Amino acid sequence: MNANRLSPRERQIVQELAGGSSLSMAAETLGISKLTAKGYRDTARNKLGCLVVAPAMVAAAYDAGALEIPAHDGSVVEMTDEQRELLPLLIAGLSTTEMSKKLFQHIERVRFNLRGLVAALGGKDHAHAVTRAYQLGLAGPRRQSVEQQQFAAPDEVLGAHPAAAP
Structure with missing residues (x-):
């Protein structure tokens, strides 16, 4: 797993997706085309060993230390x-x-x-x-x-x- 070898742009794309942005929104925020953003996302997925959807890629990035887990905000979650x-x-x-x-x-x-x-x-x-x-x-x-x-x-x-x- 080459998680620590994510390029700065790959890391930015994964971070944007982790923050709830769509790929189009991430591309716009970073001032790149959607096609370029897709390329960075796909390369990041390959490096993280995750060839499936964004939620699994985000989890793999946190598990590999490629993204820093945000600090706990004190929220309490009630789930069924x-x-x-x-x-x-x-x-x-x-x-x-x-x-x-x-x-x-x-x-x-x-x-x-x-x-x-x-x-x-x-x-x-x-x-x-x-x-x-x-x-x-x-x-x-x-x-x-x-x-x-x-x-x-x-x-x-x-x-x-x-x-x-x-």
């Missing part, structure tokens, strides 16, 4: 179990049809829950929802520390000494 079940599939880059088959759910139900997931995360689109998941510690390297905090024993949270326990 169905939305929570979709998050790893979205991050993996599965299509709505693939998610439907994997979860044995009607495609319209999956679409409904995906829209809810993106909204719950405060995402502008699927790629931005992945960014928000990483930012909020629901995916990536921060996930383990969040789970440890959630499931810590009450004594650990309060800082009680182990010898003081009955």
Whole structure:
């Protein structure tokens, strides 16, 4: 994986997509043609070892350290179990049809829950929802520390000494 070898333009394109911009918007922001932006995106995908859709490319960029995960903004996310079940599939880059088959759910139900997931995360689109998941510690390297905090024993949270326990 050549993630650290992304050119500055490739990194800018991936960053724009991670921020919720479409490829056209990214091209306009960077003052390049859409075709040129597409070339940078495709090269970045190849370097990240990710030949699928933008959400998976964004996740691969965060996992490889090619993009810095935004700082947690203090947001609290409330998701349904169905939305929570979709998050790893979205991050993996599965299509709505693939998610439907994997979860044995009607495609319209999956679409409904995906829209809810993106909204719950405060995402502008699927790629931005992945960014928000990483930012909020629901995916990536921060996930383990969040789970440890959630499931810590009450004594650990309060800082009680182990010898003081009955």
